[in-house]
Amino acid sequence: MNPKSMCVVGMGYVGLPLAVALSDHYDVTGFDVSNRRIISLKEGIDTNMIISSESLSKSDIDFTDKADCLQRADMIIVTVPTPVNLDSSPDVKYLKKVSETIGKQLALVDRNHLKCPIILYESTTYPGCTEEVCKPIIEKYSHLKCGEGFRLGYSPERTNFGDSEHDLSSVVKVVSGQDDQTTEDIAAVYSTIIGAGVYMAPNIKTAEAAKLIENVQRDLNIALVNELAIVFDHLDLDSTEVFKAAATKWNFVPFKPGLVGGHCIPVDPYYLTHVSTESGYVPKIILAGREINDQMYQFIGKKINNLCQTRLKNPSKPIEVLVLGFSFKKNISDTRNSQVPNLVRQLTDYGYNVSVNDPVVGSDYFRNSEFTYYEGNEKLYDVVIFSVDHDTYVKMGYKAHFRHLKKFGLFVDINATFHRYKQRFNDFSYWSP
Ligand SMILES: NC(=O)c1ccc[n+]([C@@H]2O[C@H](COP(=O)([O-])OP(=O)(O)OC[C@H]3O[C@@H](n4cnc5c(N)ncnc54)[C@H](O)[C@@H]3O)[C@@H](O)[C@H]2O)c1
Structure with a gap:
């Protein structure tokens, strides 16, 4: 197979960078149902x-709705969202819809000109979804058989957006196909854009499961340090100091407590726990980790409330709070499942002016949101919460942020970014989880 034309479906965080990278080597169409996005x-x-x-x-990409x-297209790459429903079960409606659209379009192709395209899914999903949910839908609407009219593949996205060290080209890509030949064909395509190389998984289900456990592992590691931070708070110990001391051992894995948000880490574990539960085993540790991370903002909110009662001298009425950082992680504008809005709402419920x-x-x-945006003023705040360590904030240094604080005000450093300077903060209270 020597593909020439690619169609990337879903021009979001994953699809657009992929389309741009592929466009150096192939004719690329970027398809999205959102007319505004196009x-x-x-x-x-x-x-x-x-x-x-x-x-x-x-890039010379042909964007279309x-x-x-x-x-x-010789190859169709699907990068649509895979969120969870309100009950945390996988919401695969976008995958189903896109599979239907692909099937209907393939049905319209003159059989003499059918290219037997590879349909490759990149959206994160549970083991079995590509072959047991998406494939039958494509077959139903296209009236084609998988392996004859089209071929199937899966390759999870691993890029860490906002982190220039781990971009598309620098992270090994796991690829898989319905058979060895398809896997090799997919590997050949991705090898043109992934400098770090590709890893050929033995089958599609393995590749689907591998992606999930990357995020399950990260979620659990953070849940463990979050729980430890809560334990040390009860024991009146500075958790950052405890972690620093423990990290001097060769096999201690350093993770930091904090807020877990986004559309991957708080979501993907549920894709695995759902299929596992359906198959008769209810995971325990994975779900416990989810619960701890989901409630971390509540622990931080309560702690801030306690510190305001005990440490603030002459607080304003109501207490004035400035929150620096709203996205779910540093250096990106993505606010999906960010825990910061929950923290803001909690403090507002306590009666604070945030x-x-x-x-x-x-x-x-x-604009038109429930939140008050700070664009710069001379006002002094009782509490400043440094919630997302965007590079721009970090480069400004702690002095720039302390400028917003009243004397003896409280600085809450959720990611412990400025913890190493804390001995210098004589005129302010400092706390990090
Ligand atoms: N963003 C990340 O950091 C990241 C990392 C790894 C994996 N993923 C996974 O990749 C997938 C995509 O995530 P994302 O962040 O790029 O999502 P996104 O919301 O940024 O983009 C998805 C795009 O798909 C479009 N879309 C939805 N239904 C469509 C349809 N039927 N046909 C055509 N277009 C359609 C939407 O309009 C949207 O522009 C998800 O499964 C996600 O879990 C994301």
């Missing part, structure tokens, strides 16, 4: 702020 990409604007206007205009582009700032998310996001 219009802004055609204007050279990635509102997710991952791809620069310069890279977009150089018309599904007939699917008829012409303002938020996030230069990466930008002030537009907060």
Whole structure:
């Protein structure tokens, strides 16, 4: 197989960078159902702020919201969302819908011109979903048999957006196909854009499961240090100091307590626990880790409330709080499942007057929202919460942030970014989890 044309479906955080990378080697169409997204990409604007206007205009991608582009592709790569429902069960409606669209478009192709495209899913999902949910839908609507009219593959996305060290090209890509030949064909395509190389998984289910456990492991590691931070708080110990001391042992794995958000780490574990539960085993540790991480903002909120009662001298009425950082992690504008809004709501429920700032998310996001956006003023706050360690904030240094604090005010450093300077903070109270 020597593919020439690619259609990437879903021009989001995952799909757009992939389309841009592929466009150096192939004819690429970027298909998305969102007309708004397509219009802004055609204007050279990635509102997710991952791809620069310069890279977009150089890329020569054909952006479209018309599904007939699917008829012409040698390879179709699916990168649509895979969230969870309110009861935390996998919500695969986007995968089902896109599989139906692909099937319907393939049904329209003249059988003499059918290219037997590879349909490759990149969306994170549970083992079995690609072959047991998506494949039958494509077969139903296309009237084609998998292996004859199209071939199937899966390759999970692993890029850490906002982290230039771990971009698309520098992270090994796991690839899998319905058979050895398809896996090799997929590997050949990805080898053109992944400098770190590809890993050929023995089958699609293994690749699906591998992606999930990468995030399960990270979620649990953070849950463990979050629980330890709560334990040490009860024991009146500075957890950062305890972690620092323990990290001097060769096999201690350093993780930091904090808020776990986004659409991957708090979501993907449920994809695994769901299929496991359905198959007769209810996981214990994975679900316990989820619970601890989901409740971490409550522990932090309660602690701030206690510290305000005990440490603030002359607090304003109501207590004035400035929150620095709103996205779910540093250096990106993505706010999906961020725990910061929950913390803000909790403090508001305590009666505090809370303002938020996030230069990466930008002030537009907060227009007409329930949150008060801080764009700069001379006001002094009782509490400053440094919630997301965006590089821009860190480079400013702690003195720039202390400028917003009243004398003897409270600085809450959720990621312990400035912990090493804490001996210098004589005029302020400092706390990190
Ligand atoms: N963002 C990340 O850091 C990341 C990392 C690894 C894996 N993932 C996984 O990748 C997948 C995509 O995530 P994302 O963050 O890029 O999502 P996203 O919400 O940023 O983008 C998804 C895009 O798909 C489009 N879409 C939805 N249904 C469609 C359809 N039927 N046809 C065409 N387009 C459709 C949406 O309009 C949207 O633009 C998810 O499964 C996610 O879990 C994301």
